[in-house]
Amino acid sequence: MNYLLIKHVHVTAVTLSILLFALRSYWSVIDSDKLRNKAVRILPHIIDTILLVAGVTLAAVIGPEQPWILAKIVGLLFYIGVGTIAIKRGKTPKSRAIAAIIAIAIFAYIIGIALSHSPLSWFA
Template sequence: MDYSTLKTVHQTAVALSISGFFARGLGGLLGAGWVSSRAAKTWPHIIDTVLLLSALSLAWQLRLQLDQAPWLTAKLIGLLVYIGLGVLALKPGRPLGLRAAAFLGALLTVAWMVSVAISKHPLGFFGV
């Protein structure tokens, strides 16, 4: 797959992943029943697999290495934070306040990750 197509696949997967997380998180905080449906639990894994595979393919095509691309290392660290906060935000048994704070934190983290990707600077919007 050529670079341009791969980048479009990756950006589309990013948009779908963030939109899906936003919808599931908000739905979970509001007590929507659809959040526990099989589709709502399966599609994020499919989308995130495409996202990860396209990211790895882009990094391989560009011959990126973590020690030569500090912005990529920053995004990977941000991804771990985003996953942790996302798990807290989507876990139904947790207190509502904790889930809401984790949801907001996850959204802020992913916004920062997007700014890192766009700017290619490890501080993202904090480096401006």
């Protein structure tokens, strides 16, 4: 198993995931019909599955008992919950926009954890 290759796949999927999330959030806020496009509905699931498989593989290689990995998982759960409000469940454009900003902040926190290997993220 090539650690650097898996890490590269993971980082690439992270980048694609957040870019697509930001675009979909924007479309959600402006009530664009582009959100109904079949590729727009399917592609995030493919990218996020690749992201998750690569992340789990990396965690297995590193050792999942690392506190920072647990912090990333908890952050991911919050990101997913808030992200669904930003794209689907928010009742108004304003609530979807606020949820999108919060989700992106959570995503930034997760990136900080990944870079610092600390649950304190950017504050370490």
